[in-house]
Structures are given as C-alpha cells and as structure tokens.
Amino acid sequence: MISEPAAPSLPVATAPSVAGAERPRYDFRAAEPRWQRAWDERGCFRVEDVPGGDKPKYYVLEMFPYPSGKIHMGHVRNYTLGDVVARYKRARGFSVLHPMGWDAFGLPAENAARERGVHPATWTWDNIANMRGELQRMGLSLDWRREFATCDPAYYGHQQKLFLDFLRAGLVERRESWVNWDPVDGTVLANEQVIDGRGWRSGALVEKRKLSQWFLKITDYAPELLAALDGLDRWPERVRVMQAKWIGRSEGARLRFELAAPEAGTDEVEVYTTRPDTLFGMSFLAVAPEHPLAAAAAARDPAAAAFVAECRRMGTSEAAIETAEKRGYDTGLRVRHPFDSGRTFPVWIANFVLMEYGTGAIFGCPAHDQRDFDFARKYGLAVVPVVLPPGEDAASYAIGDRAHDGPGRLINSGFLDGLEPDAAKSAAIAELARRGVGEGVVNWRLRDWGVSRQRYWGCPIPVIHCEACGVQPVPAEQLPVRLPEDVTFDRPGNPLDHHPTWKHVACPSCGAPARRETDTFDTFVDSSWYFARFCSPGAAMPVVREAADHWLPVDQYIGGIEHAILHLLYSRFFTRAMRATGHLAVEEPFAGLFTQGMVTHESYKGADGRWLYPDEIERLGDGSARHRETGEAVLVGRVEAMSKSKRNTVDPGAIIARLGADTARWFILSDNPPERDMEWTESAVMGAYRFTQRAFRLVEAFAGGVAWDTVPATFGVPARSLRRATHRTIAAVTEALEGFAFNVAVARLYEFASAILEAEKAEGAAGETAGLAWARLEALRTLALLMAPMMPHLAEEIFARLFPASGQLVAELPWPEADPALTAAESVTIAVQVMGKLRGTVEMPPDSAEADVLAAAEAEPNVVRALDGKHVVKRVYVANRIVNFVVAG
RNA sequence: GCCCGCCUGGCGGAACGGUAGACGCAGCGGACUUAAAAUCCGCAGCCUUGUAGGCGUGGGGGUUCGAGUCCCCCGGCGGGCACCA
Numbered sequence: 001m002i003s004e005p006a007a008p009s010l011p012v013a014t015a016p017s018v019a020g021a022e023r024p025r026y027d028f029r030a031a032e033p034r035w036q037r038a039w040d041e042r043g044c045f046r047v048e049d050v051p052g053g054d055k056p057k058y059y060v061l062e063m064f065p066y067p068s069g070k071i072h073m074g075h076v077r078n079y080t081l082g083d084v085v086a087r088y089k090r091a092r093g094f095s096v097l098h099p100m101g102w103d104a105f106g107l108p109a110e111n112a113a114r115e116r117g118v119h120p121a122t123w124t125w126d127n128i129a130n131m132r133g134e135l136q137r138m139g140l141s142l143d144w145r146r147e148f149a150t151c152d153p154a155y156y157g158h159q160q161k162l163f164l165d166f167l168r169a170g171l172v173e174r175r176e177s178w179v180n181w182d183p184v185d186g187t188v189l190a191n192e193q194v195i196d197g198r199g200w201r202s203g204a205l206v207e208k209r210k211l212s213q214w215f216l217k218i219t220d221y222a223p224e225l226l227a228a229l230d231g232l233d234r235w236p237e238r239v240r241v242m243q244a245k246w247i248g249r250s251e252g253a254r255l256r257f258e259l260a261a262p263e264a265g266t267d268e269v270e271v272y273t274t275r276p277d278t279l280f281g282m283s284f285l286a287v288a289p290e291h292p293l294a295a296a297a298a299a300r301d302p303a304a305a306a307f308v309a310e311c312r313r314m315g316t317s318e319a320a321i322e323t324a325e326k327r328g329y330d331t332g333l334r335v336r337h338p339f340d341s342g343r344t345f346p347v348w349i350a351n352f353v354l355m356e357y358g359t360g361a362i363f364g365c366p367a368h369d370q371r372d373f374d375f376a377r378k379y380g381l382a383v384v385p386v387v388l389p390p391g392e393d394a395a396s397y398a399i400g401d402r403a404h405d406g407p408g409r410l411i412n413s414g415f416l417d418g419l420e421p422d423a424a425k426s427a428a429i430a431e432l433a434r435r436g437v438g439e440g441v442v443n444w445r446l447r448d449w450g451v452s453r454q455r456y457w458g459c460p461i462p463v464i465h466c467e468a469c470g471v472q473p474v475p476a477e478q479l480p481v482r483l484p485e486d487v488t489f490d491r492p493g494n495p496l497d498h499h500p501t502w503k504h505v506a507c508p509s510c511g512a513p514a515r516r517e518t519d520t521f522d523t524f525v526d527s528s529w530y531f532a533r534f535c536s537p538g539a540a541m542p543v544v545r546e547a548a549d550h551w552l553p554v555d556q557y558i559g560g561i562e563h564a565i566l567h568l569l570y571s572r573f574f575t576r577a578m579r580a581t582g583h584l585a586v587e588e589p590f591a592g593l594f595t596q597g598m599v600t601h602e603s604y605k606g607a608d609g610r611w612l613y614p615d616e617i618e619r620l621g622d623g624s625a626r627h628r629e630t631g632e633a634v635l636v637g638r639v640e641a642m643s644k645s646k647r648n649t650v651d652p653g654a655i656i657a658r659l660g661a662d663t664a665r666w667f668i669l670s671d672n673p674p675e676r677d678m679e680w681t682e683s684a685v686m687g688a689y690r691f692t693q694r695a696f697r698l699v700e701a702f703a704g705g706v707a708w709d710t711v712p713a714t715f716g717v718p719a720r721s722l723r724r725a726t727h728r729t730i731a732a733v734t735e736a737l738e739g740f741a742f743n744v745a746v747a748r749l750y751e752f753a754s755a756i757l758e759a760e761k762a763e764g765a766a767g768e769t770a771g772l773a774w775a776r777l778e779a780l781r782t783l784a785l786l787m788a789p790m791m792p793h794l795a796e797e798i799f800a801r802l803f804p805a806s807g808q809l810v811a812e813l814p815w816p817e818a819d820p821a822l823t824a825a826e827s828v829t830i831a832v833q834v835m836g837k838l839r840g841t842v843e844m845p846p847d848s849a850e851a852d853v854l855a856a857a858e859a860e861p862n863v864v865r866a867l868d869g870k871h872v873v874k875r876v877y878v879a880n881r882i883v884n885f886v887v888a889g
Numbered sequence: 890g891c892c893c894g895c896c897u898g899g900c901g902g903a904a905c906g907g908u909a910g911a912c913g914c915a916g917c918g919g920a921c922u923u924a925a926a927a928u929c930c931g932c933a934g935c936c937u938u939g940u941a942g943g944c945g946u947g948g949g950g951g952u953u954c955g956a957g958u959c960c961c962c963c964g965g966c967g968g969g970c971a972c973c974a
Contacts, residue, residue, distance in 0.1 A: 002974070066974055106974065179972075190972040238893055242969070245892050318970050322890040352890090356971090371890080446971095453972065522972070561968060564893080569971095597895095598968090641967090670913065672901055677967080679901065684914050690927090691913090697928090743902070747912035757929090831908035836955040838908050862941085876954050882907045886954050 002065045002074055002103075002560060026696035028660030028793065035796045036139055044811045045086075045141040047097050049536045049547035058094035059551045060086045061531055063559030063567075064101045067127040067149070068108060071134045073599035073642055073668070073680060074560070076652045080665045080790075081596060081674050081742070082558045083140045087789040088737050090141070091815035097551050099534040100135065100142045102128050104151035106523045107190060109457045113489040120457040121485065124151055134653050139661045139792050141811065146537045150526035155533065156459035157480025158542035159525065164462060164473045165581040166216065173215045174471065177450055178290065178316050178355075181209035185492040188454045191317045208290075208312040213452035214461060214519070218573045222247055222444045225572055234592035236675075239564045246565050248445025250274050253429050254359065255438025257285060257335035260344050264296035269335060269347070272358030272443055276432065277424035280413035281365040281386035283376060285335050286328060286350035288360040294349045297331040304329055304349065311351045318354070326375045327351050338437050339414065350375060356447050366403065373403040386413045387421060449570065451522045456487055456495040458520025466507035466514040475508050481516070494518055527567055528574035531557075531589055542583055549585050557590040561675075564595065594740060597677040599668075603637035603648040611647040614682070639679050650680050662791035663689045669790050670746035691750065692794055695787070698756050699780055699798045706773045708781070708803070718762035719775040723822050725755035726779045730818035733786045742790070749787055756780065777802065785816050832857040833884040834866040850877050857883040 039045065051057070062082035065075055086098040102124075109120035128149055135142075148155050166172050180189040182199035188211075193200045218225075226247045229240045252274035259267050269285060287293050289311035298305035307329035314320055333347040345363075352371055353362055366376035367385040376383055383399050387408040394411050410416040415431070416424045432438030452461065460481040462474040474481055484502040487495035496502060496518040507514035529542070535551040536544035559567075571589045578584040604612040604625060617625045617634045625634040642649045655664050667688035671678045715723060729752040736745035756779045759772060780802055788795035788810045795810045825846055830853060832840045840860040844853055854875055857863060863885075870887035877883055 063974095068974095103974070108973085188972075191970095192973045194972095236894095242893050246970085248892095316972085319890080322970085324890090326890095449971080455972090523974070524971095527974085560974095561894085562974080563969095565969060566971065567974085670901090676895075676902095681901080681914075684901070687914055694928090741903095744912085747903075750912055829908075833907085833955070836907095836953095841908065865941090874954060876907090878907060882955085884907080884954050 002063055002078060025700060026693055026794065026797065028662060028692065031797050032137070032139060032661055032793045035793045036136065038796070038809060039141070039811055042809060042812070044809065045090075045096075045098060046143050046145060047095055049539075049544060050550055051095055053095065055093060055095035057097065057551060058089045058556075059097040059554045060089065060556045061099070061534070061554045061558070063557075063563065064103050064527070064530060065131065066103045066106060066108070067124055067131055069127045069130065071131050071652050073650060073652055075135075076138065076664055077596055077599055077668050077674070077678070078558060078560070079135065079138060079140055080668050081594070081740075082556075083138075083142075083665075083792075084669065084737065084742060084789040085556050085558070086141050087792060087811070088815070090811070091785070091788070091813065093814065096141075097534070098140075098142050099146040099537070100140070100144065101147055101530060101534065101537075102131075102149035102151075103523065103527050103530075104128065104149040105156075105458045105520075105526055107455070107457070110455060110489065113457075117489075119485070119487075121151065124149070124457075134656075137653075137656055137661060138665070141792070146534055148530075148533065148537050150459070150523075150530065151457070153480040153482050155530075156526070158533070159459050159521070159529070160462035160474070160479050160481060161476065162529065162542050162578065162581070162583065163521075163525075164476070164479075165583070166577055167463075167473060169577070169581050171217050171220065171577050171580070173217055173448065174212060175215060176210050177213050177215075178208045179211050179213075179454075180316055181207045182492075183207055187492045187494075191315070194315045194317070194320075197313060197315055197320070205313050206315055208314070208316060211452070211454075213450050215448040215450050216573070216577070218449045218570070219444060219446055221573055221576050222249070222446045224576065225446075225569065228572070228588060232588065232591075232593070235590075236593065236595055239561075239568070239593060239595060242564050243569055246446065246569065250443050250445070252276065252441065252443055253425075253432060253438050254441045254443075255338055255432050257338065257363070258341070258437075259347075260334040260336060263293065263333055264299070266293075269293060269361050270359045271361045271363050272441070273363060274443075275365065275368065275421075275425070276428040276438075277410065277413075277416060277419075277421045278365040278368045278386050279337070279339065279363070279428055280410075280416065281367045281384045282337065282345060282363045283366055283382040283384060284346050284348055284364040286348045286353050286362050286364055286375070288353040288355035289349055289351060290355040291349070291353075291360045293331070293333070293347065293361070297333065297349065301331070304331055307349060311349075314351060321352060321354065324351060326371065326378060328375060328379060330379075338432060338435065346381075348375075348379075357445060358443055367399045368403050368405055370403045370405070373399070384412060386410055386416075449522075449524075449573070451525055452519040453522055454494045454497075454518075455520055456483070456489075458523060459526060460496070461517045461519050461521060463517045464505055464508060464514050465517065466509060466512060468512060469507055469509040469514075472508050472514070478508075483520075496520070524567060524570050525574075528570045529578065531571070532575075532578065532584060543578075545583070545585070548583075552584065552586045553588055553591040556592045556594065558594045558596065560598070561595040568593070594675070596674050597672075598641045599680055600639050600677050601642050601648040601650060601680045602639050603646045605635040605637055607632050607634075611645070613647045614650055641677070642680070655685070659685065659689045660692065660793070662794045663692055666691065666746065666791050669742040672743055674740060674742055691753070692791065695753055695783065695794060695798065698753060698760070698783070699801045701760055702776055702780055702802070703773070704777075704802075706770065706777050708777060710774075712771045712774050715771040715775060718759055719771040722755060722759040722772070722775045722779055725752060726775070726782050727818045727822040729755075729786065730782060730816050731823055734815070734818070737789065745786075746790065749783070752779070752783060752786075756783065782816050784810055785813060828880045830857070830880065831882045832860055832863050833882065834863065834870075835887060836884060837866075839863045839866045846880060850879075853877065853883060857885075 060082055062078045086096050090096045104124050109124050112118055112123045113120050180194050182189050182202055182204055184202035184204035189199055194206050197206055199206055229244055253276040254272050256268040256270050289308045294308055298308045328348040328350040331347045334344040337343040364372040366373040366383040368387055385399055388394050388397055388411045389404055389408040410419045410424045416427055429440040462481045464472045466472055484499055503516040503518050505514055505516050531554050532543045532548050536547035575589040604617050606612050616628055618628050619625050625636050627634055667685045729748055732748040733745045759776055784795045784798040799810045827843050828846050829841050830844055831838055840862040842856045842860055872885050873888045874886035
C-alpha cells in the first residue's frame with residue numbers, strides 16, 4: 001500500500017561518530033532495546049479481540065506496508081505519526097487497537113522472480129522478516145500478535161470466501177474489458193509498465209486487447225458512496241472533494257440519433273450529454289474507437305480500420321487518452337438532428353471519446369466544449385455559438401480561440417432561444433421525451449471495479465470454468481484455493497496458465513474436467529478489508545462480528561495522499577459489500593483520516609552524470625558539495641521526493657542504528673506539519689539528536705531529595721514561574737497533539753526544556769529550595785510524560801531516573817492535566833495600532849476594563865506622537881489583544 | 890488534458906481575521922578550553938545612521954478599523970487519473 005521507490009538502495013557507508021569523542025551521556029543503544037523489552041514483557045500494547053472493561057475503544061491504523069525489502073523514510077513518518085496517536089490515546093484512557101501487517105502481493109515480487117530467479121514467496125517472506133525487525137527497532141506501540149500478511153492463505157482464503165459471498169449477493173459480474181497488451185512479451189501490462197505507448201521490457205508498441213474479466217459492482221453503491229461523504233467530517237476536505245469528483249454524478253440526457261441510412265443492422269446511435277441545451281450548436285457526432293459503430297465502419301472501410309487499430313495503440317489510461325493529440329476519422333455516416341430531421345451531421349470516430357463513460361458516443365458542440373472545439377478546428381467542422389455570454393451582441397458574437405462554457409442566453413436554437421442554459425436543458429429534455437427520442441438521466445463517472453489480473457503473485461480468484469455448467473464457484477470446503485509453489489518465470493505471461501496441473505480440476509457441479517480460473521485479484525482487493533481482519537486476525541472466518549462490531553470503524557487512519565481516491569473508495573465499497581453479506585455492521589471503515597506528505601531530500605549528481613547517494617557526498621561551507629572519496633565536484637540538485645532512481649534516499653535503519661529511534665521519530669515530527677512534504681536534512685537531524693542529550697542532562701542535573709507525594713504549601717517566584725510553564729506546556733502540547741500539529745508540540749517542548757534549565761539556574765542562585773525543587777520534579781516528570789508519544793524510550797529513561805523505585809512505565813501512565821489556576825497570565829501585552837499600523841504596546845492586567853486599556857494606549861509615547869494633530873473617529877478594542885485607533889485629518 | 894492541493898527570513902516552519910517570523914537548522918559574536926569538540930550566553934526579515942521610520946507572507950486586484958488568514962484573477966510547484974502500491 002505504501003508505495004515504493006523503484007531500485008534497491010545501497011548500504012549506508014560507515015556511520016560517522018556522533019557528539020565528538022566524548023561518549024554521550026544518554027546511551028540510546030542500551031536504553032532503546034531495554035524499554036522495548038519492558039513494554040513487550042508487560043504486554044503494554046496488547047488488546048483483546050473483544051475486550052472486557054469499560055475503557056472506550058480507539059482504533060488507530062496506518063496504511064500497511066508493501067514488503068519491498070527495507071523500510072524507507074515514508075514508512076518511518078507514517079508509523080511515527082500513528083504511534084504518537086496510539087500512545088497519546090492510550091494515555092488518555094482509551095483501549096487502543098494498533099496493529100501491523102503486510103500488503104504482500106504485487107508486481108515487484110514477480111519482477112524480482114524474473115530478474116533474479118528468486119521465488120516471489122521467498123522474496124516476500126524474507127523482506128517481511130527484515131522489515132519487521134526494522135519496525136520493531138522504531139519502538140512502535142503495536143500489538144504484534146495481530147500481524148498477518150495478505151499473501152498467506154490464512155488471509156487470502158477468507159478473501160476468497162468474501163468474493164464468493166459477493167458473487168451470491170449479485171455484487172460480482174463477468175464481462176469484457178480492455179487491457180494493455182504487449183504483443184512481443186505476450187503479456188498484459190500495468191499502466192506503469194507502459195512508457196510512451198511501449199512495453200517497458202520489450203519496447204514493443206502496446207495494443208489494447210479485450211479480455212473477459214471479473215468486476216465488482218461498485219457502481220451499485222455510487223449514490224451511497226457519494227452521499228455518505230458528507231458524514232465523513234474527520235476526513236480532509238480535499239479527499240472528499242476528490243472522491244466526489246471521481247464518483248462524478250452528473251445530470252443530463254440520453255438521446256438517440258437516427259442514422260440517415262442504417263448501418264450494420266442498427267438505425268440509431270445513443271448519446272449521453274450533460275448539455276442538451278446546446279443541441280442546436282451541434283456540428284458532428286463522435287464515437288469511441290471501441291464503439292460498435294466504429295467496428296462496423298472498420299469492417300467495410302480499410303482506412304477506418306487502420307484508424308481504429310491506431311487508436312488501440314494508445315494505452316488504456318485516461319491520462320494517455322486525454323493528453324494525446326485529438327484525432328478522428330470521418331466514417332461517412334450521417335445522423336439526423338433530433339429536433340430537425342432535415343439537418344444531418346457527420347459521424348466521426350474520435351480518440352478522445354471514452355467507451356467507458358456514458359454511452360461511448362457524444363454529440364460535438366464546438367462552441368461550448370473545449371475538446372469539441374479543438375477537434376472542430378483541426379478538421380474544419382462548423383462552430384455555431386448557441387449560448388450568448390452576458391454583455392455580448394448576438395449579431396456580432398463569435399467564438400475566438402476558447403469555447404464558451406459559462407452562462408448566457410440561448411440563441412440560434414429555435415424553441416430554446418432566450419432561455420438560460422439550465423432552463424434550456426429542461427426544455428430540451430422535455431422535447432426529446434415528447435418526441436420519444438430521449439430522456440433526462442443521472443449518469444455516473446464511476447466505473448465498476450475490474451479485479452482480474454493475469455498474474456501469479458496474487459490471491460487466486462476462486463471459480464472454476466466448466467464447458468457444460470459455465471462458471472462455478474469453488475465449494476467452500478475447498479477454500480483456500482492455494483497458489484501452487486512450483487512455478488517458473490522463464491517465459492512471459494501468467495505462470496498459473498503454464499502450470500502443468502494446477503488449473504485442471506473437476507467441475508464441482510457435474511464432475512467433468514474443468515478449468516480453474518488462472519487470474520488473480522487486484523491487490524487493492526487485499527487492502528480493502530485488512531482493517532476488518534485486524535480485529536480478529538486468527539478467526540476461522542473472515543471477521544468475527546463481535547470483534548469487528550467492537551473495534552470498527554477505524555478511529556484514525558493515516559497514510560499517503562496518493563491513496564485519496566482508489567484505495568479509500570474501494571475500502572468504503574468493500575465495507576458496504578461486507579455489510580450486505582452479513583460480515584460487518586458498519587457502513588464506513590474510516591471515521592477519521594489523516595493524509596501525510598512525502599519525505600524529500602536534495603539530490604546529487606556527479607561529474608559523470610550519475611546520481612549519488614547522500615552518504616557518498618559531503619557539503620562544504622560555501623554550499624557546494626564534493627564526493628567523499630574522490631573529491632570530485634558534485635552538483636547539488638533539486639529537493640524532491642526520495643526515490644531510488646535519484647538515489648536521494650536515506651536509510652532509516654542506518655539512522656536508527658547511528659542516532660537512535662527516538663531521534664529519528666523526533667526529527668520527523670519536528671520538521672514541519674505532517675500533511676506537508678518534509679525535507680530530510682542531516683543537520684536538522686543532529687539538532688534532534690542534541691535535544692535527546694539536552695533533555696537527559698536536565699534530569700542528571702536534578703539532585704532529587706524531594707517527595708513527589710508531599711506538595712509544598714507555598715512556592716516562591718521562580719517556582720511559580722516554572723509551574724506556570726509546566727501547566728501551560730501541558731495545555732499547549734495537548735492541544736497540538738489533538739490537532740495533529742506535532743511540529744508545534746515539539747516546539748513547545750523545546751521551550752519547556754529551556755524553562756526548566758532556567759529554573760535550574762535560579763535554584764543554584766537563590767534560596768527557597770524546597771518549593772523550586774518540587775516544581776522542578778513536577779516539570780521533569782511532565783516533560784517525560786509529554787514527550788512519551790514522540791520519544792517513548794527517552795521518556796521511560798527520564799522517568800525511571802526520577803522515580804527509580806516506582807516500578808511504573810510511562811507507557812502505562814495517564815496523560816497529565818493542566819491546572820487552570822496555574823496557567824493564568826499575570827499580565828497581557830496589548831498591541832496598539834493607529835490606522836492598522838502597530839505604534840506600540842501596553843502591559844495590562846488580564847481582562848482590564850476597556851476604558852483603562854484605551855487610556856493607557858493613548859498615553860503610550862509613540863502612540864501619542866502618531867495621534868498628534870489627528871482626530872480619533874473610532875476606537876476598536878479587542879479584549880486582551882489589540883487597540884486600533886481610526887483617525888481623520 | 891481533466892480533478893485536487895501547496896507557495897511566509899538563508900532553510901524547515903509559527904501565527905482564534907488582531908504585535909508576522911514562536912521553535913528548530915544554518916550563520917555571527919561571546920564564555921569555557923592549551924586547542925578543538927561538546928556545552929552555555931547573546932544577536933539576527935530586508936532597507937534607512939537609531940530606542941525612530943519605510944518595506945515585507947509567489948504576483949496583481951478586492952472586502953475589512955485591521956488580511957499570511959476571506960474573495961477574484963495570474964504564475965510556479967506537487968499529488969491523482971481506474972493494472973504501481
């Protein structure tokens with residue numbers, strides 16, 4: 001799920017020593033494994049499938065990783081964010097489900113098999129073992145007992161069961177659709193394997209080919225998936241907008257154009273349009289290259305056939321189709337205008353008409369649609385304006401170089417003249433209906449979900465094809481349908497197809513020899529229900545209702561914005577399908593969603609044009625860079641997403657070994673807001689490392705000698721000041737964590753550490769030791785608790801130093817509460833503006849009377865000068881914040 | 890091409906419509922040290938000679954007593970586009 005850069009990264013060079021020659025005071029190398037063991041032994045992060053007790057539940061989930069081999073910084077960011085939430089919620093008294101697993105099917109394993117001869121299963125399980133260790137060294141508060149991998153029959157067998165339930169419920173269909181076909185490799189290509197219209201391996205021109213495939217009927221849920229978006233109030237607005245546009249509800253008309261002469265046994269073409277109001281501006285009709293009419297034209301016209309064949313070499317992705325030059329072929333056929341059968345228009349085959357959308361045919365109105373306009377200009381078709389923009393004159397108005405899709409009034413349109421577009425749409429639809437040639441319809445952009453993949457490393461689709469009985473579901477007692485292990489990748493195509501025996505089975509219905517389905521599921525299917533499986537990962541059925549009913553929906557889901565549409569929409573659909581088949585009660589899988597930004601880094605290029613890893617170069621004082629070993633000058637390139645092809649990656653495993661998990665976590669949280677792209681920089685990481693040492697020194701400098709249970713009766717000025725900082729920090733960090741402003745939480749803790757240091761000095765200088773010492777203990781204890789979600793190991797270490805005999809773990813302690821009596825300010829600074837410009841400030845007691853504040857403001861010397869000779873016409877006063885004098889003259 | 894975002898000092902960023910630049914990084918000065926590292930203290934948006942003033946949140950316009958924040962237009966950068974995950 002979490003996407004992968006595309007080539008293996010080099011092992012990191014020698015780890016430079018940290019902190020000079022002196023051994024660091026806080027030894028994370030010893031401390032981190034120690035605390036990880038402590039948490040594990042105490043089972044701090046375990047929860048039951050169906051817990052007892054009265055704690056409220058909280059399910060936090062990060063998108064599970066694809067086991068590519070090593071974790072990357074995107075993982076570190078994702079899982080750190082989730083862990084902060086999990087640990088924070090646990091401290092707030094929730095029973096937290098926080099699981100981890102592996103999105104383990106997919107193309108890279110097959111690529112590794114073909115390129116390096118390693119079996120996909122071996123490759124995948126080895127990667128999982130390695131990455132599990134890396135994640136464990138991050139100190140994540142996961143319930144590892146719940147771990148599973150989607151490539152395990154213990155998981156995908158249940159997925160097959162779900163599919164068969166969906167099939168019975170009528171949520172599955174088999175129909176034909178187009179795929180990218182590599183004619184040289186003889187294999188189906190993923191869109192990413194098509195580069196400039198050619199197969200990535202063979203270089204052959206890709207063709208579209210039609211295959212019989214399985215579809216999940218997500219379109220049945222289109223209205224519900226759209227309407228329910230409104231209820232997802234803890235999702236980012238932009239994700240909801242993107243999904244709404246993707247589902248793409250539109251209102252328009254379906255209408256039938258009569259062919260002037262019948263063709264291939266039909267005498268009409270059906271068209272969907274959202275602009276029936278512009279029918280009088282029509283100048284052509286266009287069908288998709290896959291449209292039956294195009295096929296009919298191709299059958300009798302070699303030139304048409306050549307054009308259609310060329311369109312097939314365009315790839316199936318929408319981006320490829322939309323960015324291609326608009327081209328067409330005039331079939332010579334003509335259609336009659338629905339409102340004026342005397343007028344006829346040419347029928348074109350056009351490469352920008354999508355067979356999947358609407359009816360695969362459009363009518364072209366160049367004046368009011370930009371694509372139609374571009375097409376008309378290219379082929380010399382008429383451009384007749386029928387919507388006159390406001391302020392234009394009907395006699396002189398002409399379309400320039402842009403189509404007009406804005407408001408106006410209808411012209412050149414017979415009975416529609418004078419209407420505005422909305423009214424004209426209704427009138428046109430009514431007229432179409434009256435004539436019996438069309439009707440108003442609601443159309444959806446969303447298409448059914450094709451789940452068949454012609455690949456080995458995926459979940460087998462559990463059906464059997466029988467000559468006599470047709471498609472038969474695999475009987476439940478034969479599940480799981482396991483992938484055969486003895487496969488080879490020495491030739492192109494799907495190894496399941498080539499396997500000598502696997503696909504030959506008896507028909508479950510008649511017993512005759514039959515053929516197993518050799519397609520496997522799209523890996524998006526695997527990730528569309530894993531969140532439900534985590535509630536009862538060992539169950540003998542897909543989900544245990546009691547467990548799922550308890551834990552779902554996921555309270556906080558965290559992952560990359562790149563999944564804003566497909567994965568999230570498929571999961572929303574799956575949840576509904578599982579509800580329809582009795583597996584779940586909830587309607588929505590993810591109550592809260594957070595989308596994180598990418599991790600970026602500078603890129604470096606050597607003199608020979610090769611990309612260099614950050615470890616291979618060193619920066620010089622003047623901002624330039626050179627190669628660590630050869631000394632050659634290195635070009636510092638753009639900061640961009642870490643990718644293996646640009647080699648601008650930093651290996652988290654090496655960072656954690658060198659500086660510790662807490663440093664990595666702290667830095668990744670501190671750099672910037674988590675929804676934005678962050679830049680990984682060596683020096684800023686070192687800043688984070690220094691803070692771990694500084695925080696530890698604060699504790700070392702504390703002499704102790706005060707009892708936590710004995711609160712002093714009185715506090716002197718420095719103690720009160722420190723306690724105010726402590727309780728304000730509690731309030732500020734709590735607010736920041738609640739709002740996912742982790743970088744602000746970090747900043748507040750930096751400030752807090754400075755305040756503690758200041759108090760340390762005050763104690764050295766002044767007396768009143770008892771009160772201040774206790775306030776310092778309170779501050780240090782609070783520091784440990786507040787940092788714990790972000791730097792859990794250091795927090796434990798600090799706490800253990802403060803309370804060596806307590807036997808408590810921070811991981812089990814409640815979150816601190818800010819005492820409002822201690823956070824109140826003793827004075828406020830009020831800004832004084834004259835005409836909106838700052839002219840001074842005044843210090844006032846909080847909530848002073850307005851008259852007092854205005855008097856003080858007007859007395860401020862600089863304000864006096866600014867007001868000199870002016871007449872104050874208005875005094876704006878915002879309590880405790882600002883005064884603004886509006887003046888005249 | 891279509892859909893959706895983002896843009897604030899040298900850098901990452903902070904800022905209920907109310908003192909723009911908190912905090913961190915890099916930098917500069919100082920203390921400590923034989924020296925360095927580490928640590929601690931201080932300075933720091935830009936311009937003008939300032940404890941005063943002007944300019945300043947990608948560019949242009951607007952709303953408001955007051956705009957980084959709200960609205961419109963433009964520019965740049967990024968994500969998604971259905972078989973990458």
